[in-house]
Amino acid sequence: TGQRLLANVSHEFRTPLNAIIGFTDQLLSETPGPLNAEQRRQLGFVNASGNQLLTIVESVLESARVEAGRGAVSLSVTELGHTVRDVVNPIGIIAEDRGITLTCVCEAAVTVWADVDKLGQIVRNLVTNAVKFTDPGGVVEVRLVVEVEEVLIQVADNGIGIAPEDQKRIFEAFEQVDRADRARVSGAGLGLSICRDLCGLLGYGLSLESEPGMGSTFTVHIPFEPDMAPTLVGETE
Ligand code: ADP
Numbered sequence: 001t002g003q004r005l006l007a008n009v010s011h012e013f014r015t016p017l018n019a020i021i022g023f024t025d026q027l028l029s030e031t032p033g034p035l036n037a038e039q040r041r042q043l044g045f046v047n048a049s050g051n052q053l054l055t056i057v058e059s060v061l062e063s064a065r066v067e068a069g070r071g072a073v074s075l076s077v078t079e080l081g082h083t084v085r086d087v088v089n090p091i092g093i094i095a096e097d098r099g100i101t102l103t104c105v106c107e108a109a110v111t112v113w114a115d116v117d118k119l120g121q122i123v124r125n126l127v128t129n130a131v132k133f134t135d136p137g138g139v140v141e142v143r144l145v146v147e148v149e150e151v152l153i154q155v156a157d158n159g160i161g162i163a164p165e166d167q168k169r170i171f172e173a174f175e176q177v178d179r180a181d182r183a184r185v186s187g188a189g190l191g192l193s194i195c196r197d198l199c200g201l202l203g204y205g206l207s208l209e210s211e212p213g214m215g216s217t218f219t220v221h222i223p224f225e226p227d228m229a230p231t232l233v234g235e236t237e
Contacts (some may be wrong), residue, residue, distance in 0.1 A: 134159030
């Protein structure tokens, strides 16, 4: 299938890419000999471009893996607030760097069966995007909301927002909103398609509410399944 081809091609890309990155690293370390300023600058570009391409290739591999249904689901009893905080905290440093306030309102103590790695990847992608598409001074809030039949993980930002006509296609692989009012940001346009595929694999819903100029809220819907009975143990702190 197309996905298998994609996975093979991505894999074949990695070997030469690692050579490009490895040898430019080596040259930049000046172990083989000294560089002048211009050589260092140009090798720096080669190295950075190699790394950028490697990131893209790895995302493609990851999405192909998800689509192929591999990357087996591994469920464990998971305290959601804890899991979400563990993912969000490290991104706080990046947010702070960009002048964005990242808060986590995840005190509700709720335990479900979940795949911690995959759920973490979903939340990480959403929070990273929220930080990426919000201007300095903005606010990103991650919330855990317990409802009757499901738990919601919401990632809300007051950033640039997404026009109604773009709200569907950004969940497709390689789709990005291309606008003059958007600063060029890095990325392959794969994060949301990976989120969508992972949510599908785990039986979660994924929804979006957004208004251009006002911000966006992505919501992961985790159902309370009868055979995965969650225990609600009240509030902490
Ligand atoms: P990438 O972030 O690599 O471009 P994604 O699949 O994660 O790829 O996102 C696709 C596109 O959706 C982004 O390029 C951006 O245009 C838009 N987008 C995603 N999250 C947000 C957000 N929180 N606010 C505004 N636009 C967003």
